[in-house]
Amino acid sequence: MTPSAFAPLRAEVRAFVEEQRAAGAFVPGIDSWLAGWDEEFSRKLGERGWLGMTIPTEYGGHGRTYLERFVVTEELLCAGAPVAAHWIADRQIAPSLLRFGTPAQREEFLPAIARGTSYWAIGMSEPDSGSDLASVRTRATRIDGGWRLSGTKVWTSGAHRAHAFFVLARSASLDPAHRHEGLTQFLVRLDAPGVQVNPIHSFDGSHHFNEVVLDDVEVSDTDVLGEVGQGWRQVTSELKFERSGPERFLSTFAGLAGLTANGLPVRASAAGVGRHVARLAALHHLSYDVATRLQANVPAELLAAMVKGIGTRSEGDIAEDLAEWVVDVLDPEVDRLAADGLSRRPGFTLRGGTNEVLRGIVAKGLGA
Structure with a gap:
C-alpha cells in the first residue's frame, strides 16, 4: 500500500495530538x-x-x-509527544x-503492552x-530450576521506572574463537531481589539513563527468552526494530517545526531549512521502506543500519543549526527546545550503535 492510503489514520x-496539546496534556519535547x-x-x-x-x-x-504503526509513531514524534x-x-x-x-510469556506481557501499562528496558x-x-x-550460571545472573548493564533507558527488561548474558564459557x-x-523483573538501579544523570541534569547491577539475581527457566545459547542471533534480529524507526531522525523535529512556525528567523536561510527538510523526506521514505520489509518479513538489517546512521547525524545537524538560529527568536518554548536539542546532541550517534559500527555494517552488507 502507498503512504497516501493511510492519510485518514494520519489525520486522526x-x-x-493537537487536541491533547491544546488541553495542556503535554508540551512538545526533544x-x-x-x-x-x-x-x-x-x-x-x-x-x-x-x-x-x-x-x-x-x-x-x-x-x-507495521505500516500503520509507522504512521502513528511518526505523527507522535513529529509533535514531540511524550511516548517514552x-x-x-x-x-x-x-x-x-x-x-x-x-x-505463557506472550499471554503474560503482550496484553499489558498493548494497553500501555507495561514498561520495559533493554x-x-x-x-x-x-x-x-x-x-x-x-x-x-545454571542453578536448580533456573539461572543466577551477575553483572552490570549501563545506558539502560527508563530502568528506574520500567517493570522489566531483557538481559543478554553469557550462559557458557567464552570461546575466543567463537x-x-x-x-x-x-x-x-526490575523489582526482583538483587537488582539495583543506579541513575546516570546527563550533564544537563536530566535522568533517563541508568546503571543496573545484577547481584546473584535468580530467574526461572520460564524466564529464558528463546533458546539457551542463541542470544546473539536473537539480539541482532531485534536491531532492525531498534534502528529503523522514525525516532532515529525525528528526535529534534519539534524544535525545527517550532522555529519555523511563524516564518524563517533572521539567521536561518530558506536553503538551510530546506536542506534539513529534504534529508528528513528522504529518511522518511527509507524508514517507510524498512517498515514495508518488516511487514513482508524479509531482511531489513542493512537498511535499518542506514536509517540509524544517516538519521542520527541529520537530527544532530538540526540541533546545531537550531542553537544558532534561535538567537533571533523571542519564543521561550523554541528556546527551550533548541537548548534541549543541543544538550542531547552528543548521544544521538551513540545509542543503538555508534556511527562507526553502523558504517561497518553497511559496508559489509554492500560488499565493500
Missing part, C-alpha cells in the same frame, strides 16, 4: 521517545488502539500492519516476544564494552 492521530515519560499519555494511546498495533488480537493487540513510557515495550519487546517468546550495553555486544561479561556463541537472553 494528528487531530488527537527526544520525546526517550525522555518524555508520561504513563497517562501511554494509556490514552492504548485506549485508542495505537499501541500493540502489530500484536495479534489473540494476545490483546490489534492485528494491524511505552516506547521500548511497543517497538522492541513485543516483536521479540512474538518471535521468540513462549505462549539490558545489552555494559561498562567498557562500547558497541561490542560480544564482549558481554554478565554471567548466567565470541558470539554461548549468549542467552533473559526476562528480568
